[in-house]
Amino acid sequence: MSILSGISSFFGLDIGTTGIRAVELRGSGQSRALVKYAYVPVDAKLSQSDSKSDQQKLAQILANLISEARLSTKNVAVGLPGSRVFTAVVDFDRVPASDLPKAIMYQADSLIPTPPAESKIDWALLGDSPKDQTKQELLISSVPNNYVESRLDLIESIGLNVVAFEPDNIALSRALVPSGTAQPQLIIDMGQLTTDLIVTMADAPRLTRSIPTGIDAVLRSAVQNLNVDEKQAEQFVYKFGVSKDKLEGQVFQAIVGTLDMLVSEIDKSIKFFQARYPNTPIERMIVTGGASTIPEFPLYLANKFGVNVEIGNAWRNVSFAPERRNELLGVSSQFGVAVGLAERNE
Numbered sequence: 001m002s003i004l005s006g007i008s009s010f011f012g013l014d015i016g017t018t019g020i021r022a023v024e025l026r027g028s029g030q031s032r033a034l035v036k037y038a039y040v041p042v043d044a045k046l047s048q049s050d051s052k053s054d055q056q057k058l059a060q061i062l063a064n065l066i067s068e069a070r071l072s073t074k075n076v077a078v079g080l081p082g083s084r085v086f087t088a089v090v091d092f093d094r095v096p097a098s099d100l101p102k103a104i105m106y107q108a109d110s111l112i113p114t115p116p117a118e119s120k121i122d123w124a125l126l127g128d129s130p131k132d133q134t135k136q137e138l139l140i141s142s143v144p145n146n147y148v149e150s151r152l153d154l155i156e157s158i159g160l161n162v163v164a165f166e167p168d169n170i171a172l173s174r175a176l177v178p179s180g181t182a183q184p185q186l187i188i189d190m191g192q193l194t195t196d197l198i199v200t201m202a203d204a205p206r207l208t209r210s211i212p213t214g215i216d217a218v219l220r221s222a223v224q225n226l227n228v229d230e231k232q233a234e235q236f237v238y239k240f241g242v243s244k245d246k247l248e249g250q251v252f253q254a255i256v257g258t259l260d261m262l263v264s265e266i267d268k269s270i271k272f273f274q275a276r277y278p279n280t281p282i283e284r285m286i287v288t289g290g291a292s293t294i295p296e297f298p299l300y301l302a303n304k305f306g307v308n309v310e311i312g313n314a315w316r317n318v319s320f321a322p323e324r325r326n327e328l329l330g331v332s333s334q335f336g337v338a339v340g341l342a343e344r345n346e
């Protein structure tokens with residue numbers, strides 16, 4: 001650990017629905033070097049369970065991963081899933097900076113969905129409101145205390161030291177969007193149970209939404225409509241994807257209804273964003289999560305929305321030995337959150 005830079009080492013930790021991922025980087029600023037990354041699959045039923053014994057099992061899996069990974073530090077920055085975090089951009093009175101914390105707490109009840117006394121609240125000023133010249137724009141986010149506390153218990157129970165909690169969507173933006181990008185970018189993180197949408201503009205999130213349609217829903221529609229078991233459905237979906245000419249378009253037909261539910265939610269979010277920021281169209285969609293590996297899914301979105309769609313590269317700001325390129329790109333779709341957490345400036 002350097003005593004001159006003041007940056008103590010820590011690693012990023014993403015406890016996702018289907019796996020736990022850890023990433024440690026070295027250095028600071030725009031490009032950092034990969035020290036270590038680690039992954040262990042987790043059964044979705046286990047990761048989603050609130051029961052004490054399941055939480056202990058999860059802690060044990062995490063402990064094994066950490067000891068096998070031989071990370072250089074016990075300090076950890078932990079992601080908070082989009083489905084648990086509330087985030088909104090609101091117009092707020094132009095009060096003096098020193099009065100802001102008090103003013104926000106005073107109005108918190110009308111700004112966040114959960115009781116303020118039972119929530120961890122955080123905010124950042126974004127600048128002038130695009131809607132109302134007398135106001136400023138405030139990014140506010142909150143998460144229930146009991147969720148943060150249970151995560152803290154789990155992680156501290158195995159001897160780690162939590163240096164920060166951060167919403168997954170902020171970490172993802174840091175990893176996937178080049179800093180200084182002025183035009184709006186829409187990140188689509190399609191995970192196992194949920195799809196998170198994040199519109200970023202000028203290095204700040206402007207809209208986030210968590211939609212309860214993930215890969216699980218896509219696979220279930222394949223099971224039903226193709227009359228196959230889960231394993232086969234997974235093989236079909238990841239092999240043929242959204243291609244209309246593979247297997248006479250049968251897989252496409254089986255899952256298109258579910259995908260179009262998602263498309264319509266994406267469309268709603270874009271319209272919502274555009275109503276607030278009318279003169280800045282979405283420049284690009286960046287797809288990540290398990291679904292970014294579904295063949296032709298990015299192309300399907302590109303055709304639906306008429307914008308550029310790219311597959312997110314979680315390692316875009318990270319340097320590593322060239323011979324590791326294929327290995328790392330192969331896991332890029334599931335490492336965005338952990339990498340973004342590791343890229344924080346502590």
Ligand SMILES: Nc1ncnc2c1ncn2[C@@H]1O[C@H](COP(=O)(O)OP(=O)(O)OP(=O)(O)O)[C@@H](O)[C@H]1O
Nearest residue numbers: 016017018019190191192193194238289290293334
């Ligand atoms: N090539 C592939 N073949 C089979 N399954 C794949 C492939 N690529 C990704 N997946 C699946 O993607 C899913 C995981 O997606 P992802 O890593 O985004 O989810 P997660 O982060 O665990 O979930 P969440 O973000 O909702 O908590 C898993 O079900 C995994 O098996």
Ligand SMILES: [Mg+2]
Nearest residue numbers: 016017191289
């Ligand atoms: Mg995820």
